[in-house]
Amino acid sequence: MTDYRALLEVQELVRRFGGVSAVDSVSFGVAEGELRGLIGPNGAGKSTLFHLISGHLHPDSGTLSFRGKRIERKPPAARARLGIAITFQTVHLFNGMTVLENTMVGGHAWTMHEWIEASFRLPRHHREERLIKEQAAWALERVGLDRFMHQPAESLPLGRQRSLQIARAICSKPELLLLDEPATGLRAEERRDLFALLGKLHTEGLTMILVEHDVGFVTSIAERITVLDRGHVIAEGTPEEIQYDPLVITAYLGTATSDESAGIR
Numbered sequence: 529m530t531d532y533r534a535l536l537e538v539q540e541l542v543r544r545f546g547g548v549s550a551v552d553s554v555s556f557g558v559a560e561g562e563l564r565g566l567i568g569p570n571g572a573g574k575s576t577l578f579h580l581i582s583g584h585l586h587p588d589s590g591t592l593s594f595r596g597k598r599i600e601r602k603p604p605a606a607r608a609r610l611g612i613a614i615t616f617q618t619v620h621l622f623n624g625m626t627v628l629e630n631t632m633v634g635g636h637a638w639t640m641h642e643w644i645e646a647s648f649r650l651p652r653h654h655r656e657e658r659l660i661k662e663q664a665a666w667a668l669e670r671v672g673l674d675r676f677m678h679q680p681a682e683s684l685p686l687g688r689q690r691s692l693q694i695a696r697a698i699c700s701k702p703e704l705l706l707l708d709e710p711a712t713g714l715r716a717e718e719r720r721d722l723f724a725l726l727g728k729l730h731t732e733g734l735t736m737i738l739v740e741h742d743v744g745f746v747t748s749i750a751e752r753i754t755v756l757d758r759g760h761v762i763a764e765g766t767p768e769e770i771q772y773d774p775l776v777i778t779a780y781l782g783t784a785t786s787d788e789s790a791g792i793r
């Protein structure tokens with residue numbers, strides 16, 4: 529045995545949609561504190577794999593272990609309580625709620641109070657709400673959205689809505705953060721800020737898996753990269769190793785489209 533400690537262990541995971549095997553016998557492990565890149569052409573299965581890890585989808589077969597405990601049958605809320613947070617590729621926000629309130633939703637992953645205490649507004653409920661609000665304000669500051677705190681979430685441009693999803697995830701005090709294309713729609717300056725934020729979170733020891741179409745973005749920040757193609761892991765290694773892997777180059781070039789992202793750079 530090595531001293532490699534996997535925070536997340538994915539074993540032979542399978543998820544089909546009709547005749548399509550979106551995730552097909554996927555196995556990999558992510559060490560505690562690692563920033564893992566997950567790349568692959570459109571339709572490779574990246575988002576499906578994330579939803580299987582976060583619990584928003586259940587696998588047809590295979591196992592998922594988090595800190596050595598099996599989680600593949602647990603619902604998303606239970607996985608969130610364990611510390612698994614996700615920012616979705618398609619932004620999910622609560623319209624009609626402010627930026628702060630949307631961020632506070634993340635805080636409910638770690639509160640202790642039961643619904644009964646909340647409905648009777650018992651002291652612990654008030655205390656925890658105040659703590660969540662503080663944590664949410666801090667998370668918004670980290671992603672640079674604190675000045676928009678009291679605006680309706682839907683009033684933010686799409687790039688900032690993505691940052692808001694990250695704030696909500698940070699507010700949940702995650703141990704594993706799944707980021708599905710967080711840089712999409714961001715302006716150059718916002719991308720730089722995101723890059724700096726991910727670097728900071730990494731330094732603080734947060735384990736992350738980053739899906740990003742901008743391969744340059746991933747290769748410059750991730751320590752190891754897992755490459756998916758048509759549901760399969762076709763390569764895994766350091767950015768240098770995967771950039772020159774013939775299977776990876778073929779997967780990208782074989783699906784090259786007018787989409788500028790479909791190239792490995």
Ligand SMILES: Nc1ncnc2c1ncn2[C@@H]1O[C@H](COP(=O)(O)OP(=O)(O)OP(=O)(O)O)[C@@H](O)[C@H]1O
Pocket residue numbers: 545548549550568569570571572573574575576577617
């Ligand atoms: N809910 C669904 N119902 C049916 N098919 C689905 C569903 N979700 C995903 N798929 C299919 O599963 C495959 C993998 O899709 P997925 O969204 O996981 O890929 P991806 O790697 O995230 O792609 P992209 O880079 O475009 O985001 C695709 O063939 C897709 O059409």
Ligand SMILES: [Mg+2]
Pocket residue numbers: 574575576617
């Ligand atoms: Mg996707």
